[in-house]
Amino acid sequence: MQTESTKNNDWWVGASIYQIYPRSFQDSNGDGVGDLRGITMRLPYIAELGVDAIWISPFFKSPMHDFGYDISDYCDVDPRFGTLDDFDALVAEAHRLKLKVLIDLVLSHTASEHPWFVESRQDKTNPKADWYVWADAKKDGSPPNNWLSLFGGSAWQWDTRRGQYYLRNFLSSQPDLNYHCPQVQDAVLDVVRFWLDRGCDGFRFDVVNFYFHDKELRSNPPQPEGRFAAAVPRSNPYAFQRHLYDKTQPENLVFLQRLRALLDSRPGITSIGEIGDDEQYATLNHYTTDGRLHMAYTFNLMERDCSARFIHGVLEEFLREAGSAWVCWALNNHDVTRVVTRWQSLMGEGPRVAPLLLALLGSLRGSICLYQGEELGLTEAVVPYELLQDPYGKSMWPAFAGRDGCRTPMPWEAARSHGGFSEVQPWLPVPSEHLQSAVDIQLGMPDSVLRRYQSFLRWRNGIAALKSGSMTLLPAHEQVVAFERQLGDERVLCVFNLSNTEARYEAEFDVDVRPIDGHGFTGTWDQAEVVLQPHQAFFGRLVPLTLSKP
Known part of the structure; x- marks a missing residue:
């Protein structure tokens, strides 16, 4: 029999989670960048939406080469976003409004400015020499193997200080941690413990299947003819490889059990693992069973195909291969083209389609993530090249414009400058077409996309079969x-x-x-x-x- 305490601990089952990209949510201090106080200001709006929790993308100290997904201090807030006191106030207000708080921890890699890496790269004998993935060049000076960076080019970066290559699955300024080193595992668990002590209710673990690499550094084979790696643009050569050795290694499963034991030492804590893998469902099944993660985040509804046959196939594969795994479904996030634009060619205009897509998402077996602006039916913004901020888009232009189009600021008030997001020019422009979908306009329309989101989420909360x-x-x-x-x-x-x-x-x-x-x-x-x-x-x-x- 399930007790009230058990129910509280399992709050995440069937939960709806609202993702906040902090630099684009609300600017509270007039510098054009959103911040933690801005989030706190808008928490009543999120609570009124009817969700159970918020997930905040990284706000830690960072040189911002990848806008916070390159961390230089795991245990402090970047001054652009505020202070630890601001974070504590945010948590307190969220809890007052009965919202859980999840934060986005990027534990597979750090910024090259992180003190750990600064020490590691000095020589081959310092105390942190093995904290990152270092390898000698081949005899001809080329990288150790054929692994590719998701952001283009080799996944290996030459470092003149050590005279070796280091692994970087993303930007050259994002060196990968070496999880084969026990001290690294202990250090990142201390990071998790730090944020648990500050009142976090859970974590979204970025690229959680990238923690370990093949110790033998074997090269990846090519994808079979006509197949491409999941959730990667076809213009990116990363899609051409089967990623057998650069990620999703068996040692990761053992580490995740250590991580879960730490999380289970506190009541009501949950975890979501972002998994990008060729064998999506089999991997998420392994990652969410036998005392590992609570949930896995899936990209399978973030493709460009939106036909009923395709979605039926996604669900059929999920039910066939995922076993008892609990997933967190999403149609949007900070890395993909907004769904009402992505699927417009087959489905039609956003205001008509968005409520249906929420109903579909909220009826699937699993928990759900909603990305800020999704509840307004926002379209993908067109950001001109000269205003692009995303390094991924700059490197892949023009075939792929990057992720700025889904990261533009939230439009709160149509008549105010920059949609009420900031009093000054924001870090990315607010598209004029988004102003017509601003929160204040939609709150005044009984059948707006926002009002329908509120209505559906509240209704869903009363249908137990849809939740669990x-x-x-x-x-x-x-x-x-x-x-x-x-x-x-x-x-x-x-x-x-x-x-x-x-x-x-x-x-x-x-x-x-x-x-x-x-x-x-x-x-x-x-x-x-x-x-x-x-x-x-x-x-x-x-x-x-x-x-x-x-």
Whole structure:
């Protein structure tokens, strides 16, 4: 029997989590960059949205070569974002509003300015000489193997101080830590302990399957003909390799058990691992079982294909291969083109599509992440080359414009300068088209995207089967994705029309189907058929026939 204490500890099961990219959320001090006090100012808005928790992208001390994903001090706040006191105040206010706080820890690599790396690169005999991944050049001076950086070029960077290469899976200024070194494992666990002591309710662990590398430094083989690495643009050669040796090593599973033991020493703490891997579901299954992570973050709904057949296939593969793994689904984040733009060619304009996509996301088996601005139906911004900030976009231009288009500031008030985000020119421009979707405008419209998000999330919180039930996928359809969620005797039919035309979906059950009202969708049940207008959903309770009679 589940006690109240157990329920509180398992709050993350089926939770909705709101991702905040702090430099683009709210500027409180007029420097054009969002900050922790700005987040605290806007916490009532997030609480009113109806989510359970916030996830804050990195705010630690950093040279900002990769906007905070290159950390030079894990245990302090970058002055651009505020102070540790500001963080403590944020946590206190979030908890007052009954919001959990998750922070984004980047433990696979540091900034090259981190004191650990500064010491490590001095010579081959210093106390931290083995804290990073160092390797000698081949006899011809070339890198040790063929591993590639996700940001382009070799994953190996020559260092003249040590006369060796160091591994960097991302920017040259982001050297990878060597988790084969026990002292490194102890040091990063101390970082986790530091933030637990400051009141964090959990962590999103960035690129969690990158912690360990193959000790023999074997080269990766090519991808099979016609296949590419998941969640990587085809213009990036990283997509051409099977990443067998540069990440997702078996030693990582043992370390994650150490990490989980630390998290379990405190009540109600949770963890989400970001996993980018060729074998997505098999990997997330391994990473969330046997006392490892609580949840895994999946990229499989962040592709460009949005057809009903494709999404059905994603869910079919998930149910077949993920086992009992608990995932955290998302359609948007700070690294991918916003979904209403990404899927516009097949689905249509954002204001019509966004509420349907939330309904689909919020009905899947797992927890969900919403990215700031998603609840406004924001489109991907077009940032001209001369204003680009993202090093990834600059290196891949023009085939890939980088990630700035999904990172532009939140539009809070349409009539204020820069949408109410800042009184000065922000670090990225606020697109004029986003002002028409500003929070103040949408709060005044009863059927706006924002109002529909609020309505759906509150409704979802009252449907236990959608929060934690099992999931059974129904037959595929050209326009429709359909499945059943069940928890105990509660069975809920969920049907979604992902097309621009009316859809009819036949669904025969040996039970009665009772439409559920109050969620803002108008699909109808007609005997053994669901009738859906474009971009509509249907929810119905499946009730035994003997109970449905008067």
